[in-house]
Amino acid sequence: MRKNERSEERQLVTDSWNRCQAWGLSHDDKPAARTADPAYLKQVELKHHELMASTAAEVVPYYRNVLSSSRCLILMADPDGTILKSWGDERVTDARLRPWLQRGANWQESLCGTNAIGTAIANQLPVQVQRNEHFLKQFRSLIGSAAPIFDTEKQLAGVLSVFSDAYLPQAHTLGMVRLLSQSVENRLIIRQFETSHVQITLNTTADNFDSPWSGILICDSAGKIVASNQRADQLLATSTVQRYLDELFTSSRQHILGHPEHTAIQLVTKGKVRLSARLKRPSAPTNAATTTTAAAGNHNSQADPGNRDIAPPQDLSSLEYGDNSVRRCADQSLKVLQRGVPVLITGETGVGKEVMVKALHRASPRCNEPLVAVNCAAIPPELVESELFGYESGAFTGARAQGSLGLIRKAHKGILFLDEIGEMPLAAQSRLLRVLQERVVTPVGSTESVPVDILLITATNRPLSSRIETGQFRADLFYRINGLSVQLPPLRQRTDKRELIQDIYRQHRDPGQREELPPQVLSALENHPWPGNIRQLVNVLRVAIAIADGEEVDIWHLPEDFLAEYDAASPTRQNRPDHVAPASQNGSNQERDQEQEQEPSPDPLTQTLQVYRECTGNVSETARQLSISRNTLYKRLRELGIR
Numbered sequence: 001m002r003k004n005e006r007s008e009e010r011q012l013v014t015d016s017w018n019r020c021q022a023w024g025l026s027h028d029d030k031p032a033a034r035t036a037d038p039a040y041l042k043q044v045e046l047k048h049h050e051l052m053a054s055t056a057a058e059v060v061p062y063y064r065n066v067l068s069s070s071r072c073l074i075l076m077a078d079p080d081g082t083i084l085k086s087w088g089d090e091r092v093t094d095a096r097l098r099p100w101l102q103r104g105a106n107w108q109e110s111l112c113g114t115n116a117i118g119t120a121i122a123n124q125l126p127v128q129v130q131r132n133e134h135f136l137k138q139f140r141s142l143i144g145s146a147a148p149i150f151d152t153e154k155q156l157a158g159v160l161s162v163f164s165d166a167y168l169p170q171a172h173t174l175g176m177v178r179l180l181s182q183s184v185e186n187r188l189i190i191r192q193f194e195t196s197h198v199q200i201t202l203n204t205t206a207d208n209f210d211s212p213w214s215g216i217l218i219c220d221s222a223g224k225i226v227a228s229n230q231r232a233d234q235l236l237a238t239s240t241v242q243r244y245l246d247e248l249f250t251s252s253r254q255h256i257l258g259h260p261e262h263t264a265i266q267l268v269t270k271g272k273v274r275l276s277a278r279l280k281r282p283s284a285p286t287n288a289a290t291t292t293t294a295a296a297g298n299h300n301s302q303a304d305p306g307n308r309d310i311a312p313p314q315d316l317s318s319l320e321y322g323d324n325s326v327r328r329c330a331d332q333s334l335k336v337l338q339r340g341v342p343v344l345i346t347g348e349t350g351v352g353k354e355v356m357v358k359a360l361h362r363a364s365p366r367c368n369e370p371l372v373a374v375n376c377a378a379i380p381p382e383l384v385e386s387e388l389f390g391y392e393s394g395a396f397t398g399a400r401a402q403g404s405l406g407l408i409r410k411a412h413k414g415i416l417f418l419d420e421i422g423e424m425p426l427a428a429q430s431r432l433l434r435v436l437q438e439r440v441v442t443p444v445g446s447t448e449s450v451p452v453d454i455l456l457i458t459a460t461n462r463p464l465s466s467r468i469e470t471g472q473f474r475a476d477l478f479y480r481i482n483g484l485s486v487q488l489p490p491l492r493q494r495t496d497k498r499e500l501i502q503d504i505y506r507q508h509r510d511p512g513q514r515e516e517l518p519p520q521v522l523s524a525l526e527n528h529p530w531p532g533n534i535r536q537l538v539n540v541l542r543v544a545i546a547i548a549d550g551e552e553v554d555i556w557h558l559p560e561d562f563l564a565e566y567d568a569a570s571p572t573r574q575n576r577p578d579h580v581a582p583a584s585q586n587g588s589n590q591e592r593d594q595e596q597e598q599e600p601s602p603d604p605l606t607q608t609l610q611v612y613r614e615c616t617g618n619v620s621e622t623a624r625q626l627s628i629s630r631n632t633l634y635k636r637l638r639e640l641g642i643r
């Protein structure tokens with residue numbers, strides 16, 4: 001973290017301590033975690049329905065792809081500081097503090113003194129609160145980073161926070177939580193207006209529209225801005241809502257709104273800043289070929305920074321590298337789907353089930369109709385029914401005035417993909433059964449049924465039989481969804497591993513790097529057990545390519561956790577010049593604690609992000625200020641998921 005930012009943050013902490021003193025708190029106070037009444041919590045969750053769904057859609061893939069190897073806990077709180085949802089591993093803190101990390105616990109500053117969540121709410125700014133910066137001594141083992149999330153009216157909608165163990169650079173966690181909260185904000189805006197208004201995405205160059213740091217303007221057909229994200233106001237250096245496009249840019253509103261979609265338009269602001277923009281006109285939900293839903297975990301969406309820049313294979317044939325079971329899986333699924341038979345895909349996490357579903361959709365006669373992908377585990381259980389089946393206006397407190405179509409009806413005439421089906425709550429299972437038996441949907445709060453025509457694909461990475469035995473999954477639903485059951489093999493068992501590894505490397509390599517991985521790297525990768533399957537392989541290769549920084553990838557470019565397993569099999573790597581035993585394995589608790597007390601040294605990625613933002617995306621200027629080459633800068637930006 002840069003010095004001036006850290007001192008601004010310290011100021012936030014000092015101000016917070018002053019408030020705590022004014023409230024009469026004492027450092028030795030030991031309040032117990034307050035747990036909200038369940039009925040109240042339910043109300044709050046319904047009220048924050050959109051926020052929770054959007055947050056889950058951003059956080060879950062991020063957690064899965066980026067953070068799953070570090071011990072880390074992500075919490076979402078409402079604007080009063082009540083925790084609504086958590087993801088990750090609560091063992092980041094000592095057991096005594098765990099009640100504070102549960103749903104319903106409240107982190108208001110006036111109750112528990114200076115802390116990341118409460119202090120971010122009080123200031124409506126991102127903040128990191130390190131151990132001794134907590135006002136109450138009882139929280140001084142914690143390090144938390146939090147960033148506010150603003151709704152489409154720029155009101156505080158909630159707060160996202162990350163607590164991590166000592167091994168994730170602390171400066172990194174603040175950057176991460178900022179990135180996530182910006183992504184949630186963008187998703188809230190896009191979701192609310194995608195079917196009714198024009199969306200203009202702005203950035204300094206045309207190749208980074210997909211970055212969460214892009215500005216978003218939402219306009220009506222007259223060119224008046226009805227909503228925008230904070231980044232748009234920063235890029236245009238003014239508040240944009242209620243202004244007309246030609247008040248902000250030198251071009252006329254007709255010229256801007258008449259520009260074709262998907263090709264960039266160059267705009268000059270009234271302040272003479274050149275920006276690239278991309279238009280997206282409103283689309284009726286059922287017309288979309290691929291519907292990105294709140295909880296879809298769609299890999300083409302912004303929800304997946306780990307994979308944003310490289311699209312996984314598109315065609316069914318491109319998934320095949322010679323393994324018979326993969327080929328059989330693809331061929332049989334396509335055949336039965338074409339006859340309306342539901343397909344259940346099983347396979348460990350990360351084997352490519354979702355990628356297979358997308359390819360099946362493209363190969364099927366329904367390729368021009370929607371594919372709606374829903375990750376059942378990513379939707380809070382209490383929201384599954386309203387998300388899937390839709391609801392009538394006024395069906396419950398917090399429901400949107402116009403009601404909601406629901407994801408099943410959005411898939412009408414297309415394919416509905418229910419991922420992690422085993423996690424679906426029982427009440428939703430009964431409703432789904434009725435949809436499959438009677439081909440009608442009854443929205444929550446309605447007595448009327450609406451016909452739907454969907455093909456169903458489901459997936460699970462855990463056997464459904466054990467959930468049926470324990471009464472968590474309905475046997476009758478299982479028989480309905482299990483028209484054809486296919487299993488995608490784990491990576492370690494694939495006979496085409498070598499070709500797959502080389503191909504994924506080629507998809508991600510830098511232009512200057514050789515086309516093939518050298519034999520020693522290939523054999524290390526081939527012999528790995530790959531508990532995280534293709535997802536882990538993609539991540540390992542991306543890290544290695546980034547670390548190799550344009551050179552040929554070699555063994556020591558592979559990430560530390562991968563190498564720890566590789567070392568066990570091969571003592572040769574101990575000779576690696578920069579081989580240092582990871583602190584997580586050798587460092588004593590005391591050493592780690594001492595490290596934590598020190599000022600965190602700036603993490604290159606976070607520093608890059610900050611300078612890049614300050615230079616409003618000017619690559620040459622950013623590289624100059626950081627004293628690095630443009631090539632290195634591009635690599636870091638790619639790692640950050642920005643370019």
Ligand SMILES: Nc1ncnc2c1ncn2[C@@H]1O[C@H](COP(=O)(O)OP(=O)(O)OP(=O)(O)O)[C@@H](O)[C@H]1O
Nearest residue numbers: 307312319348349350351352353354355461534535
């Ligand atoms: N054939 C492939 N080529 C390149 N990348 C792939 C391929 N298959 C999967 N991937 C990548 O691997 C990752 C995991 O794939 P996917 O999400 O489809 O797995 P999954 O089995 O659905 O996982 P989960 O059970 O955890 O939902 C994604 O990043 C995807 O892009």
